[in-house]
Amino acid sequence: MNSLHFTAQSSSNGMVERDFTIGEIPGVLWSPPASGAAERAPLVLMGHGGGNHKKHPAMAGRAQRLVAACGFHVAVIDAPGHGDRPRTEHDEREIAELFRARAAGEPEGPIVVRYNAHLAELALPEWQVTLDALQELPEIGTDGPVGYFGLNMGTAIGLPFVAVEPRITAAVFGQHWPDVLAExxxxxxxxxxxxxxxxDEHIPREAGLALFDAFASKEKTLHANAGRHKELPRFEADSAVRFFARHLGGPVTSQS
Structure with missing residues (x-):
């Protein structure tokens, strides 16, 4: 019932792209060329942002960096109500309320926090099932390190997942409110x-700092960049590659 089925495959930019489904969960797995059981590699799970999908350019770009620089596998699934997944009436109401608040110049935070918390409840077990299925692949296996990379909604969904999932050994988060997530x-x-x-015009810096401060990790690094919400520098993706190379193992080429 929860087995992984590949539905399409292509190659570009030095990596293999394979679409898959696990039950009703659609996803994509990016891998190095000719990967196999004899050359197992670490896995990085990535969560996409709100309103986006598994193959959004940001996801493909980060995956290409991790595959090319480190030889990792990278997997993304569509969050509930996103990408190839249908929206529910609840999704439509929350999205309409967000657009209403935005048009009226009202704070978006309370709506985003509430909606993302709902999505996280639905997505957490889906990520666990996805990780189970991916680790059954011979090129990944059950004994290799696993990381998680997600900003914005990717943090809202990924942080609760990482909090209960012992198989995740390193994570990159950011750009979200501490409400719900701090505990x-x-x-x-x-x-x-x-x-x-x-x-950030949506997330006060005090809120971002409060969420960072809440992590119990002995090793945690804060990257604070000048700019508004959607102006996160592209070099932060390269920093994430180096972070995962340190903690999951793997080389970093000159492109990083």
Whole structure:
């Protein structure tokens, strides 16, 4: 019932792209060329942002860096109500309320926090099933290290997942409010890299700092960049590659 089925395969930019389904969960797995059981590699799970999908350019770009620089496997699944998954009436109501608040110049945070918390409840077991299925692949296996990389909604969904999933050994988070998430962050002790925008028009810097402070990790690094919410520098993706190379193992080529 929860087995993984590949539905399409292609190659580009030095990596193999395989679409898959696990029950009703659609996903994509990016891998190095000619990967197999004899050359197992670490796995990085990535969560996409709100309103986006598993193959959003940001996801493909980060995956290409991790595959090319480290030889890792990278997997993304569509969050509930996103990408190839249908929206529910609840999704439509929350999205309409978000657009209404945005048009009226009202704070978006309370709506985003509430909606993302709902999505996280649905997505957490889906990520656990996905990780189970991916680890059954001979090129990944059950004994290799696993990381998680997700910003914005990817943090809202990924942080609760990492808080209860002992197989995750390093994670990159950022750009979210501490409401709901701070208590769960206190349960996380693995190495963390955290990004925030100092001039974020939606998430006050005090809120971002509070979430970073909540992690119980002995090794945690804060990356604070000047700029608004959508102005996170591209070089933060390269920093994440180096972070995962340190903690999951693997080379970093000159492109990083």
């Amino acid at each position: 769960q962050a206190k349960r996380i002790t693995i190495p963390i890299e955290f990004a925030l925008q100092w001039d």
